[in-house]
Amino acid sequence: xxxxxxxxxxxxxxxxxxxxxxxxxxxxxxxxxxxxxxxxxxxxxxxxxxxxxxxxxxxxxxxxxxxxxxxxxxx
Amino acid sequence: xxxxxxxxxxxxxxxxxxxxxxxxxxxxxxxxxxxxxxxxxxxxxxxxxxxxxxxxxxxxxxxxxxxxxxxxxxxxxxxxxxxxxxxxxxxxxxxxxxxxxxxxxxxxxxxxxxxxxxxxxxxxxxxxxxxxxxxxxxxxxxxxxxxxxxxxxxxxxxxxxxxxxxxxxxxxxxxxxxxxxxxxxxxxxxxxxxxxxxxxxxxxxxxxxxxxxxxxxxxxxxxxxxxxxxxxxxxxxxxxxxxxxxxxxxxxxxxxxxxxxxxxxxxxxxxxxxxxxxxxxxxxxxxxxxxxxxxxxxxxxxxxxxxxxxxxxxxxxxxxxxxxxxxxxxxxxxxxxxxxxxxxxxxxxxxxxxxxxxxxxxxxxxxxxxxxxxxxxxxxxxxxxxxxxxxxxxxxxxxxxxxxxxxxxxxxxxxxxxxxxxxxxxxxxxxxxxxxxxxxxxxxxxxxxxxxxxxxxxxxxxxxxxxxxxxxxxxxxxxxxxxxxxxxxxxxxxxxxxxxxxxxxxxxxxxxxxxxxxxxxxxxxxxxxxxxxxxxxxxxxxxxxxxxxxxxxx
Ligand SMILES: Cc1cc2nc3c(=O)[nH]c(=O)nc-3n(C[C@H](O)[C@H](O)[C@H](O)COP(=O)(O)OP(=O)(O)OC[C@H]3O[C@@H](n4cnc5c(N)ncnc54)[C@H](O)[C@@H]3O)c2cc1C
Ligand code: SF4
Ligand code: SF4
Numbered sequence: 249x250x251x252x253x254x255x256x257x258x259x260x261x262x263x264x265x266x267x268x269x270x271x272x273x274x275x276x277x278x279x280x281x282x283x284x285x286x287x288x289x290x291x292x293x294x295x296x297x298x299x300x301x302x303x304x305x306x307x308x309x310x311x312x313x314x315x316x317x318x319x320x321x322x323x
Numbered sequence: 324x325x326x327x328x329x330x331x332x333x334x335x336x337x338x339x340x341x342x343x344x345x346x347x348x349x350x351x352x353x354x355x356x357x358x359x360x361x362x363x364x365x366x367x368x369x370x371x372x373x374x375x376x377x378x379x380x381x382x383x384x385x386x387x388x389x390x391x392x393x394x395x396x397x398x399x400x401x402x403x404x405x406x407x408x409x410x411x412x413x414x415x416x417x418x419x420x421x422x423x424x425x426x427x428x429x430x431x432x433x434x435x436x437x438x439x440x441x442x443x444x445x446x447x448x449x450x451x452x453x454x455x456x457x458x459x460x461x462x463x464x465x466x467x468x469x470x471x472x473x474x475x476x477x478x479x480x481x482x483x484x485x486x487x488x489x490x491x492x493x494x495x496x497x498x499x500x501x502x503x504x505x506x507x508x509x510x511x512x513x514x515x516x517x518x519x520x521x522x523x524x525x526x527x528x529x530x531x532x533x534x535x536x537x538x539x540x541x542x543x544x545x546x547x548x549x550x551x552x553x554x555x556x557x558x559x560x561x562x563x564x565x566x567x568x569x570x571x572x573x574x575x576x577x578x579x580x581x582x583x584x585x586x587x588x589x590x591x592x593x594x595x596x597x598x599x600x601x602x603x604x605x606x607x608x609x610x611x612x613x614x615x616x617x618x619x620x621x622x623x624x625x626x627x628x629x630x631x632x633x634x635x636x637x638x639x640x641x642x643x644x645x646x647x648x649x650x651x652x653x654x655x656x657x658x659x660x661x662x663x664x665x666x667x668x669x670x671x672x673x674x675x676x677x678x679x680x681x682x683x684x685x686x687x688x689x690x691x692x693x694x695x696x697x698x699x700x701x702x703x704x705x706x707x708x709x710x711x712x713x714x715x716x717x718x719x720x721x722x723x724x725x726x727x728x729x730x731x732x733x734x735x736x737x738x739x740x741x742x743x744x745x746x747x748x749x750x751x752x753x754x755x756x757x758x759x760x761x762x763x764x765x766x767x768x769x770x771x772x773x774x775x776x777x778x779x780x781x782x783x784x785x786x787x788x789x790x791x792x793x794x795x796x797x798x799x800x801x802x803x804x805x806x807x808x809x810x811x812x813x814x815x816x817x818x819x820x821x822x823x824x825x826x827x828x829x830x831x832x833x834x835x836x837x838x839x840x841x842x843x844x845x846x847x848x849x850x851x852x853x854x855x856x857x858x859x860x861x862x863x864x865x866x867x868x869x870x871x872x873x874x875x876x877x
Contacts, residue, residue: 266475267364269540270533271498271810286810289533292571292652295364298456309656312531315571316670317662320588320630 250290250307251297253282257304264296264305272296324505324746325497329355329472330728331721332493332510334479334545337366338710339516339700339717341462342419346721348469352728354721355508357477357495359517359540359813362463366518367537367574367701368710370649371455374440374577375430376711377416382436383447393446402840403558403680403858405877408706411687412715419714420451426461429454432647441577442602443609444594450577454647455710475499477506478813479544480745480820482513482552482696483738490695492736494745496812503753503809505746509736512695512724515545516717519701520678523821524778525769527572527674532765536565536574536674537701545702546682547820550827555692555862557684557704560831562676562778562841566607566614568627568653569672575650576607576671580640581629581664583607583614583671588628591617598632600639607671612841615673626668637664676778678828680708684860689720692862695731697724705858748801752815758805761814767796768821776828782846786833793825827861834871835859 251264251273260282262275273296274285284290292313297305309315331347333340336358344354358365378390394413395406424430430453431437438448467473479495490513497504518541526534533539550556567573581598583591583606590596591613592606604627606613614625629637641664645651657664683691683698684705691698697720700713736742752758775781775789800819806812837851838844857873864870 267361269360269365269369269538271360271813288531289539291533291535291539293364293370293538293649294652294655295370298370299364307652307655309571309652309659310531312528313534313571315653315656315660315662316569316624317667318586318624318626318670319667320628321586 250287250292250310251284252306252308253284254304257302258282259302261301264300267299268296269293324507326507326509327355327474328509329353330511331724332357332508332513334493334513334515335359335366335517336362336463336473337516337518337700337713338368338462339713340514341466342714342717343514343516343697343699343721343724344466344471345462345469346718347725348466348471350722350725352725354471355510356466356471356473357479357493357508358473358475359478361475362466362473363460365459365538366541368455369459369538371458371647372710373452373455373575373644373648374450374710375416375420375453376449376707376709377420377451378413378449379417379420379436379451382438383449393443394449396443403561403705404707405705407687407877408685411719412707412712415715415718416711419711419718423458423461426465428458428461439601440603441605441608443605444602448601456647456649478816480548480816481741482515482548483736483741484552484693485734485737488694489731489734490693491734491738494742496749496809496816498809498813501808503749503812505749507736507742511728511731511733512697514689514697514699514717514720514724515549515683515702516699516713517541517545517702520546520821520824522765522817523678523768523824524676524772527672528570529769532769534570534572535677536567536572537677537679541701542817542821543678543702543824544817544820545698547823549683549691549696549698550863551823552693552696553863553865554696555684555860556682556827557858557860558681559704559827559861560835560842560859561681563678563681564611564674564676564778566611566671566673569670571653571656572674573650573653575645575648577603578640578644578648578650579604579627579629580632580636581627582631584626584628584668585622586624586626588630591625598629598636600636612673614671624670627671628668629664630666630668632664634665675773680704680706685716688723689716690723695727749812752804752806752812755805759800759803761804761806761811761818764796764800764804764818768818768825771796772825776825776832778841780843780845781832782844783833786829790826790829793822793829797822830869830871831859831861
C-alpha cells in the first residue's frame with residue numbers, strides 16, 4: 249500500500265486524489281474517506297506527499313522495489 | 324457526450340503541451356489543453372527536472388560549430404535526430420529559460436547560470452542546473468494566464484481528420500466521474516504531446532508494471548493515434564531505454580554524483596575515475612546499456628559508486644538536487660533503510676525498453692505530415708524530446724498553429740462512423756460482465772513485445788509471428804475487455820493504443836534487414852552500408868496500405 253494516509257490528520261480535501269498522475273487515490277465523498285484504490289499503479293513519485301496541505305501522507309516503498317546496495321569493500 | 328470547440332487543441336499537458344498552449348495563447352487564439360491526469364503534477368516532468376540542456380551565448384561563446392558538435396555528441400541529441408531540428412531547440416533554449424524564470428521557475432538556484440552534470444570531460448558544459456520542483460505548477464498558471472482552458476482528466480483517444488485530410492478535431496473520454504463520458508472536441512489544429520511509451524515492454528519488476536523510470540501514464544497514445552490517422556512515424560525500429568537503480572526504477576541518472584564501477588570500485592569506463600559534481604558520470608548517457616551489457620558479458624554487478632564523493636556534494640545531491648529533479652524517493656529510501664552512500668554502493672541496471680524520441684516525424688515548425696497536426700517532446704521521432712526539445716517544439720508548434728488557424732476555414736468534425744464505433748466500444752466495455760481485466764491484456768502485450776520484438780535479438784520469423792499474435796490479442800481485447808469504471812476504461816484504452824503501436828514497431832523492425840545500434844537481427848547480423856545515415860519512416864494511407872521508406876538524416 250504505497251501511500252499511507254494518516255486518518256487523523258487527513259482533512260478529506262481531495263487535492264492529492266486530484267493531482268495524482270496515476271489516479272491511485274480516490275476521495276469517496278459519501279463515506280468521507282480517502283481511499284488508496286490502486287496501490288500497485290503507484291509510481292512512488294511523491295506528488296501526493298509533497299502537496300498534501302496537512303502532511304497526512306507518507307510513502308511506503310514495497311519490497312518489490314527494493315534498492316540493491318552493497319557495502320564498499322575495505323582493503 | 325461532452326462537446327467542446329477551440330481553434331487549437333493540445334493533447335497532453337506535459338512540458339510540450341503547456342508550452343504550446345502558452346505560445347498560442349500569447350498570440351490570441353482559443354486554446355484547450357486536454358490532459359489525462361492533472362497538468363499541475365502530470366507527465367515525466369511532474370515533480371521536477373534539474374537539467375536544462377541549453378546554449379547561453381554569454382557562457383558558451385559564439386562558435387556555433389563547437390556548440391552543435393559538442394551538444395550533438397552528447398546523449399540528448401544522439402544519432403537519431405535531424406540536425407536542422409537540433410539547431411531549432413538549441414537556438415531557442417535561452418529564450419525559454421528566461422521565460423521560465425519570469426514565470427517563477429528557479430532557473431538560477433545559486434543566483435548565477437550554473438552548469439553541472441551530463442558533462443563530457445574536457446568539453447563545455449551545456450546542462451543548466453535548475454530547480455524544476457514547481458515547474459508544472461508555474462507552466463499551468465502561465466497557460467491559464469494566456470487564456471488556455473485546461474481540461475484535466477480528459478483522455479484523448481483519436482485525432483479526427485476531414486475529407487481534405489486536415490485536422491477537424493479529436494475524441495476521447497472524460498474520467499472525472501466513476502462513469503466515463505465521451506468527449507468530442509472540434510478544432511482547426513492540434514498538437515500531440517503525450518510523452519514516452521513507458522509500459523509497452525515489461526518493467527524491471529514485471530509483476531509491478533508501474534515501476535518505470537519515466538511517467539507510467541505516458542503510454543504512446545500520441546504515436547498510436549497519429550499512426551491511425553495516417554501521420555508519418557520515424558525511427559520506430561530503434562528500441563531504446565534508460566538506466567538507474569535496481570529495483571526502484573527512477574529516471575534522472577544524471578543527478579547522481581558518483582562513478583559507475585565494478586564491485587571493487589574500479590571505474591568501468593575511462594571518462595572519470597573520481598566523482599565530479601561538475602560533469603557527473605557521463606557513462607550511462609553515452610552507453611545506457613552498459614549495465615545490461617556487462618551482466619551479459621559476465622562482468623556484473625555494476626554500481627553507482629558515491630563512496631568517494633565529498634560529503635557536502637552528497638548532501639547536496641540527496642537533499643537539494645534530487646528534490647529539484649523529483650526523485651527524492653531515493654533520498655527517503657536511503658534514510659528509511661539506513662543506506663549510507665559514503666559506504667554503500669547502489670547497483671544500477673539498464674531498464675527494459677521504454678520508447679522515447681521514437682515516433683511522430685516533424686519538421687522545423689513541429690508540423691507532422693497531416694495538415695494542422697503538430698507534435699512535440701518524447702512522442703516525436705527525429706528530435707531531442709527531453710526538457711529543452713519538448714519545451715522548444717511545443718512553443719514552435721503553438722506559434723505556427725496560431726498562424727495556421729487563420730488560414731483555414733472552420734470545418735465540421737465529421738467522422739460520425741468513428742465516433743459511433745468508439746462510443747459502442749466504450750459502452751460494450753462498460754456494460755460487459757465477467758469479462759477480461761485490462762491487466763491480463765497488458766501482460767500479454769508486454770510478453771509479446773519482450774520476446775517477439777526483443778531488444779536482444781530479432782529475426783523475421785519471430786517478428787512475423789509476433790505481428791499475428793498481436794492481432795489476435797487486439798481481437799480478443801475488443802471482444803472480451805470489461806471495465807468497472809472510468810479508471811479501468813482509461814487503462815484499457817492505453818493497452819489498445821500500445822497494441823496499435825506494436826504494428827509500426829514490428830513492420831519497421833522486419834523491414835530493416837541489417838544490424839545497427841540497438842537493432843540486432845540474428846538473420847542479418849551485418850550492417851548494410853547503403854542504409855548509412857538513413858532513417859526509416861512508416862505511414863498508413865486511407866485504404867490501409869502501409870508505406871515504409873528510408874530517407875536521409877537531415
Ligand atoms: C525523473 C525524471 C527526471 C528527468 N530529468 C530530466 C532533466 O533533468 N532534463 C531533461 O531534459 N529531461 C529530463 N527528464 C525527461 C523530461 O521530463 C521529459 O523529456 C519531458 O517531460 C517530455 O515532455 P513531453 O511534453 O514530451 O511529455 P510529458 O512531460 O511526459 O507530458 C506528457 C503528458 O501527456 C499526458 N497524456 C498522456 N496520454 C494522454 C492522452 N491520451 N490524452 C491526454 N493526455 C495524455 C500525460 O499525463 C502527461 O501529462 C526526466 C524524466 C524523469 C522521469
Ligand atoms: S491532500 Fe492530504 S488532507 Fe487532502 S485528502 Fe489528501 S491526504 Fe487528505
Ligand atoms: S506517490 Fe505519486 S503515483 Fe503514488 S499515489 Fe502519490 S501521487 Fe500517486
